[in-house]
Amino acid sequence: MSERHPAQLLFSEQHPLTAEFDMQFHSAEDHVLEVSLKAPASFADRSGVYLHTGFNTLILDTVMGACALGKLKSTVPIATIKLNSNHL
Numbered sequence: 001m002s003e004r005h006p007a008q009l010l011f012s013e014q015h016p017l018t019a020e021f022d023m024q025f026h027s028a029e030d031h032v033l034e035v036s037l038k039a040p041a042s043f044a045d046r047s048g049v050y051l052h053t054g055f056n057t058l059i060l061d062t063v064m065g066a067c068a069l070g071k072l073k074s075t076v077p078i079a080t081i082k083l084n085s086n087h088l
Contacts, residue, residue: 006075007066011035017062033067057085 011018011025018037026034041048043055061083068078 005033005066006069006072007033007035007063010062010066010069017058021059023062028067028070033063033070035063035066053085053087056087057083060085 005025005028007028008025011023017023021037021039023035023037026036028034037059039051039055043052044050045052064083065078069075072078
């Protein structure tokens with residue numbers, strides 16, 4: 001596999017999802033993956049503080065998939081099996 005973490009490729013290239021939200025890879029060290037993004041105002045509540053829970057789940061699924069890719073010996077397609085998000 002490449003010297004670069006798969007998340008670095010995913011969040012640095014023009015993948016449609018990561019490009020849409022301007023997701024940027026920062027680091028992947030000691031089992032911690034750090035990325036940032038600019039969430040569109042349309043996904044926030046009226047106060048602009050809280051993001052739609054579905055948006056959070058989409059981003060979490062993407063980041064967790066990138067983490068899983070980082071553990072593979074070679075880059076192959078993957079699919080998440082189950083992701084539950086409970087919000088209070």
